[in-house]
């Protein structure tokens with residue numbers, strides 16, 4: 001994984017593009033939650049689930065199909081009244097983007113196995129061709145170490161800066177479009 005911080009930054013960046021009318025603290029929190037949830041699969045390590053298997057780390061919970069199902073599920077639970085309206089579609093889209101951003105960032109990290117983007121149809125693991133982000137350690141203790149520090153530095157550079165530029169672009173574009 002990239003770290004929780006890196007994933008959350010991505011969720012915030014996507015959220016910026018959405019209308020103020022659908023955003024409140026719940027929207028942001030759920031977006032961040034979606035951006036980190038795929039790593040719930042690390043629980044499997046405690047139960048002997050093999051890394052490379054369907055439920056293994058970076059397996060099904062990191063796939064496009066899972067992201068779509070999870071986005072629908074979150075919208076159904078938290079925005080049930082809006083689900084068949086335009087708003088509902090926007091919520092599903094946002095939560096989908098947040099969940100998928102997790103897998104894309106993972107596929108750009110330097111370590112671990114690749115990501116099963118196309119699970120359950122194809123359980124092969126993939127990386128993106130470009131992998132500048134230093135892989136984050138799993139445990140909290142190992143995160144507060146020199147490794148953790150290097151991860152933060154690498155994420156600030158490779159996720160933080162591009163996301164800050166994206167946020168500025170999105171906000172300027174919105175202002176420009178809405179100013180007419």
Ligand SMILES: [Zn+2]
Pocket residue numbers: 001002038039058062102106
């Ligand atoms: Zn992950």
